[in-house]
Amino acid sequence: MAINSHKHILVIRLSAMGDVAMSVPVITGIVKKYPQVKITVLTKAFTAPIFNNITNVSVFKADVKGGHKGILGLWKLYRELQLLQIDAVADIHNVLRSSILKQFFRLSGIPFVQLDKGRAEKKALINADRDVFKPLRSTFERYADVFGKLGYPIGKNEMETMSKKPMSNDFATLLENHTRKVIGIAPFAAFKGKMYPLDLMKKVVLQLDRSESYKLVLFGGGISEIEILASWEKQFKNCISAAGKLSFSEELGFISNLDLMLAMDSGNAHLAAMYAVPTVTIWGVTHPYAGFSPFNQPQENALLSDRSLYPAIPTSIYGNKYPEGYDKVMETIKPETIVQKIVDILKPTI
Structure with a gap:
């Protein structure tokens, strides 16, 4: 896929809190390395503050227990996301909800890349009869793979932490x-x-x-x-x-x-x-x-x-x-x- 071909990327990570937080160094690194890129993160309302004050990053709140619940709710969500003029989707969650959204986005021909969770490798890791015990690829690397397939490669050394925030x-x-x-x-x-x-x-x-x-x-x-x-x-x-x-x-x-x-x-x-x-x-x-x-x-x-x-x-x-x-x-x-x-x-x- 041609590099820099997409200017507005939808990132899907609905839960859990730790997994959402792990997306921050990758997303922050992406917008720093590729300042022309705008990112909209699709996540739940509770985790939305995690992305506050990141340049070129906004949040779209998914109401998965209300208006966006079920197949009809996801169709409604897709239609709402269409209005944002998304160029590509980075699904760093890869669950049933996001897979249904993938089918909807296919209707528009919008590139949609999903996270490889490494399920087989993780299953082998927790097998008490394992023959090999070695580190698997980090979640940060797996997230980065998704952006790389969309034409925006990023290395671990290019990922970024955030600055301190004001206290109450x-x-x-x-x-x-x-x-x-x-x-x-x-x-x-x-x-x-x-x-x-x-x-x-x-x-x-x-x-x-x-x-x-x-x-x-x-x-x-x-x-x-x-x-x-x-x-x-x-x-x-x-x-x-x-x-x-x-x-x-x-x-x-x-x-x-x-x-x-x-x-x-x-x-x-x-x-x-x-x-x-x-x-x-x-x-x-x-x-x-x-x-x-x-x-x-x-x-x-x-x-x-x-x-x-x-x-x-x-x-x-x-x-x-x-x-x-x-x-x-x-x-x-x-x-x-x-x-x-x-x-x-x-x-x-x-």
Whole structure:
């Protein structure tokens, strides 16, 4: 396909939050390398703020549970997208919804390239009887492949992080007049297989709190998570819970101003990394070899469960499946190890 033949590209990535965030370095790099290109991102309303203030990038919000639900809703969505005068489509999601949209776009003869998720390779990676254990191509590379097929190749070294965003006044006030490093802690994940035990995470928070060296900001969502983090805020004097207190856009502003983020293999890790915030990740039954490591983070910032004791890791790509006896894999990562990693990253350079 001829390079630079398309000026307005529709990018489809409807969910999940971490996968949407992983598109940012690629999209930001594309519009910097090809300033003549305009990109419209088709995503859900909740994740739309992720793309705020990126040059030549706008968002079209898909209402997949309302007006754009079902075949008729997707037809309506297609007709609405037609009005934007799209030249090509980069489908970096490749799910049933986007595949239906692909059939509609074919009616207009608009080029439509879909993500290769590498399903066979990932299935082989999580096979406990695997003969080969090696890293797969990263999600960033897979996203880049889609743009390359549309005539806009981009290398990993050409991808870009975003600059810090302004913080909301309330939280900016809470953090002013101190010289401590600010650490974000996101202790939750979508599946148990990716979540560090809360009793151990409390030990991490306790050690960091007692050091009197850091300001700790807790991130989470949902009623139970908000309640848990609110109780931690009361227990630890150097702790602030942001859960339930900020809009998503405000939360992004806060994350962009952190000195470090501690998170699971989860969306918060990717949100921090897209702002070039040093990010420490804790991995359970998933593994970085599946290609979901946060952008441009050193390999040593990923703290892994002990595969010599649990050789079947990774047992799943998303952390939703693990064999009997693998529910305690994260206990092989000691709180002291996590704290020491954070201290090493944040210690002053001479």
